[in-house]
Amino acid sequence: MSRWRRTKTVATFEFLTTVKRRGYLIATFGMPIFIGLYAAVLGLPAYFMAKQASKPSIYGVVDPGGVLRLKEEAAAGSDQIPEELRRALETSGQQDTVARILGNTRSRFRPYASESEARSALVAQTIKGYFVLPPDYLQKGGVEAYGPDAGRLSNDGGRGAFENLLRQHLLAGRVDGTIAARILDPVSGTHRLAVTPKGEVVDGGGASTAVHIILPVAFMILFLLSVLMTSGFLLQGTATEKENKVVDVLLASANPDEVLSGKLLGLGAAGLLQVILWLSLLMVGGIGILPLLLSAHVEVPWTAALLALPLFIASFLFFGSLMMGSGSFGSNMREAQQLAMVWSLTAALPLMMTGPLIQDPHGVVARVLTWVPITSAAVVMLRASMDAAALAWWEAAGAFAVLVASTWLAIRIGARLFRIGLLNSGARPSFKEIIRQARL
Amino acid sequence: MPIVAFERLTKSYGQTPALQGVSFDVEQGEIFGLLGPNGAGKSTLMRILMDIIRPDEGRVLTFGHPRTRDDLDRLGYLPEERGLYTKLTVIDVMTYFGALKGLTRADARRRAVEWLEKIDLPQVVSWRIDRLSKGMSQKVQIAATLMSEPEVCIMDEPTTGLDPVNVRLVYDLLIERRKAGRTTMLSTHQMSQAEVLCDRVALIHRGRLMVYGGVDDVRRRHSRPEVRVRVRGALPAIPETANAVQGAGGEWRIPTEAGGEPADLLRSLIAAGTDVHSFEPLLAPMEDVFLRVVTEAGYEPLA
Numbered sequence: 001m002s003r004w005r006r007t008k009t010v011a012t013f014e015f016l017t018t019v020k021r022r023g024y025l026i027a028t029f030g031m032p033i034f035i036g037l038y039a040a041v042l043g044l045p046a047y048f049m050a051k052q053a054s055k056p057s058i059y060g061v062v063d064p065g066g067v068l069r070l071k072e073e074a075a076a077g078s079d080q081i082p083e084e085l086r087r088a089l090e091t092s093g094q095q096d097t098v099a100r101i102l103g104n105t106r107s108r109f110r111p112y113a114s115e116s117e118a119r120s121a122l123v124a125q126t127i128k129g130y131f132v133l134p135p136d137y138l139q140k141g142g143v144e145a146y147g148p149d150a151g152r153l154s155n156d157g158g159r160g161a162f163e164n165l166l167r168q169h170l171l172a173g174r175v176d177g178t179i180a181a182r183i184l185d186p187v188s189g190t191h192r193l194a195v196t197p198k199g200e201v202v203d204g205g206g207a208s209t210a211v212h213i214i215l216p217v218a219f220m221i222l223f224l225l226s227v228l229m230t231s232g233f234l235l236q237g238t239a240t241e242k243e244n245k246v247v248d249v250l251l252a253s254a255n256p257d258e259v260l261s262g263k264l265l266g267l268g269a270a271g272l273l274q275v276i277l278w279l280s281l282l283m284v285g286g287i288g289i290l291p292l293l294l295s296a297h298v299e300v301p302w303t304a305a306l307l308a309l310p311l312f313i314a315s316f317l318f319f320g321s322l323m324m325g326s327g328s329f330g331s332n333m334r335e336a337q338q339l340a341m342v343w344s345l346t347a348a349l350p351l352m353m354t355g356p357l358i359q360d361p362h363g364v365v366a367r368v369l370t371w372v373p374i375t376s377a378a379v380v381m382l383r384a385s386m387d388a389a390a391l392a393w394w395e396a397a398g399a400f401a402v403l404v405a406s407t408w409l410a411i412r413i414g415a416r417l418f419r420i421g422l423l424n425s426g427a428r429p430s431f432k433e434i435i436r437q438a439r440l
Numbered sequence: 441m442p443i444v445a446f447e448r449l450t451k452s453y454g455q456t457p458a459l460q461g462v463s464f465d466v467e468q469g470e471i472f473g474l475l476g477p478n479g480a481g482k483s484t485l486m487r488i489l490m491d492i493i494r495p496d497e498g499r500v501l502t503f504g505h506p507r508t509r510d511d512l513d514r515l516g517y518l519p520e521e522r523g524l525y526t527k528l529t530v531i532d533v534m535t536y537f538g539a540l541k542g543l544t545r546a547d548a549r550r551r552a553v554e555w556l557e558k559i560d561l562p563q564v565v566s567w568r569i570d571r572l573s574k575g576m577s578q579k580v581q582i583a584a585t586l587m588s589e590p591e592v593c594i595m596d597e598p599t600t601g602l603d604p605v606n607v608r609l610v611y612d613l614l615i616e617r618r619k620a621g622r623t624t625m626l627s628t629h630q631m632s633q634a635e636v637l638c639d640r641v642a643l644i645h646r647g648r649l650m651v652y653g654g655v656d657d658v659r660r661r662h663s664r665p666e667v668r669v670r671v672r673g674a675l676p677a678i679p680e681t682a683n684a685v686q687g688a689g690g691e692w693r694i695p696t697e698a699g700g701e702p703a704d705l706l707r708s709l710i711a712a713g714t715d716v717h718s719f720e721p722l723l724a725p726m727e728d729v730f731l732r733v734v735t736e737a738g739y740e741p742l743a
């Protein structure tokens with residue numbers, strides 16, 4: 001049987017055994033459910049607050065000076081918008097502004113002849129508060145706002161809506177429709193643009209920048225998550241094989257390189273499947289975000305997106321083989337995890353350095369870390385995402401070559417350690433003994 | 441051409457020698473017994489053959505050439521410390537072990553079912569391993585080892601812990617392999633097993649090969665020259681019977697002189713007018729051979 005076939009046999013077995021494990025199924029399908037429930041718990045209060053806010057709030061208006069000239073209950077931007085202003089807006093092609101204003105009609109204003117009448121209504125809780133426009137309002141702009149003696153932090157007490165109401169009535173008949181539209185709605189939309197370090201103006205700006213940062217950071221988080229979860233399965237499997245004494249049967253059929261590679265491939269595939277499932281759920285859940293991103297003219301960092309998978313796989317194999325090699329010296333799961341922890345921490349290193357790397361993605365530190373196997377995948381991703389043009393092709397290719405060579409070496413070293421670790425069932429061998437056996 | 445040949449194998453664990461220049465051959469189609477006290481180096485030798493550990497010196501030849509990784513597909517191995525994946529089903533584990541030996545998954549699955557029937561355990565096919573008794577588990581592992589029909593099968597204490605009925609079952613399986621021309625190399629502490637089952641044996645003690653050869657030949661070489669005679673009446677008073685010891689029912693054990701042939705003794709008895717009912721040259725049991733060799737060399741396991 002060929003080496004590849006033996007590796008494939010081990011990989012298939014590990015993959016099928018892992019994906020049928022209760023722990024794997026719980027993590028794979030339970031995690032989105034947990035996150036959904038968590039979001040629901042967090043979102044419920046906000047939902048109820050929003051629902052409460054969607055009910056019309058009625059405020060009183062006492063206007064002895066006749067500034068607003070309200071004869072009956074009115075809404076800011078409602079169909080009771082002053083007719084002459086409506087016509088002016090429509091004539092000047094500002095239907096959108098009308099629609100936007102009309103959309104914001106949750107606060108209604110009820111006229112009262114006197115402050116005492118309005119106060120009685122507030123005490124009787126028929127209104128939420130009331131505004132008094134003093135006779136010198138037009139000269140001084142001061143307004144008295146009355147509310148119940150139970151302050152709410154998040155509520156402006158209808159002040160914003162009342163200001164809109166005032167604007168509409170103050171503008172009506174005094175300026176033309178276009179000016180009125182701009183005063184009522186000064187910024188109707190923002191088109192973001194960004195200036196590159198070379199002075200070029202590119203479309204996108206904020207949203208694009210966010211995507212350019214989110215992609216590599218998401219890569220690092222998913223990578224770390226995948227390494228940690230899959231390494232758990234790797235170590236558990238190895239510890240179980242030692243405890244169950246299956247090791248001799250395994251090594252009598254396949255050499256340590258084949259066993260280690262097969263385990264890495266099988267469990268790596270299980271880990272990748274998990275990540276793909278989560279990403280799919282995320283995309284299905286967040287499908288509504290797509291049109292928003294498209295309309296925001298987001299520039300997708302394609303170079304980084306294309307590099308993501310090969311870098312992910314190479315880096316996973318690199319860390320996985322080292323974790324398995326050192327973890328195999330543990331006589332049980334707990335010991336194995338302790339021994340492999342150093343690699344978990346190393347894998348988290350790029351994520352810890354995200355801040356400085358984002359500040360200067362092509363600086364000396366980033367350029368040096370590009371060539372270090374433990375950081376190269378994350379740093380190349382970050383640099384390619386932030387500004388692909390500043391990442392020379394030979395840097396990307398060289399870093400990938402170094403990573404692949406290191407992975408090959410890590411698998412060789414991991415396999416040697418794996419053989420020694422698997423066959424060692426008593427006291428842990430000394431460093432000198434490990435070196436001696438590794439040479440054989 | 442020997443199917444397996446060990447050449448000057450030497451292996452140490454730290455300062456402790458486990459094998460010291462061991463060389464012997466195993467022929468095709470035989471059941472070869474590997475004997476020796478605990479810690480003699482038998483398991484080390486088997487693990488070196490299976491390339492689980494590497495020798496410090498010497499080499500292993502299989503099928504007429506230095507052993508390669510691909511040769512392992514033609515070798516089966518039942519280790520001393522039995523191991524199965526306790527959380528998996530019997531069929532899944534057997535299929536995996538079969539696939540590791542080069543069978544396709546479908547073929548491995550089919551053979552697993554056949555072998556479970558062969559070892560009288562068809563009902564456990566979908567059981568989880570941790571549901572099996574110790575004996576059942578051992579039989580499943582033996583079946584998993586034999587189901588790929590390896591040309592050479594190395595079995596470390598295959599019958600330990602089995603009841604007599606199942607020991608007989610394993611014997612039958614091994615004899616069946618011999619009839620099919622397949623080789624079995626088994627390690628055992630049960631000398632009666634070696635006598636009944638093995639064609640040839642090697643006895644290792646303190647990492648050295650002490651005894652090697654055909655079972656009868658070894659027994660003969662290590663036997664005291666003695667015959668068992670049943671006669672009517674008393675033994676004649678001739679020089680050859682001077683040291684005879686009487687047993688029950690007219691049975692006598694008569695040591696033959698050094699270099700003397702049993703046939704000469706029989707002729708002397710008949711010439712003296714003895715009515716000889718039975719005459720049997722005695723071979724030392726393997727257990728005596730084992731005890732003598734090990735005791736003379738000093739019984740102190742090395743590893």
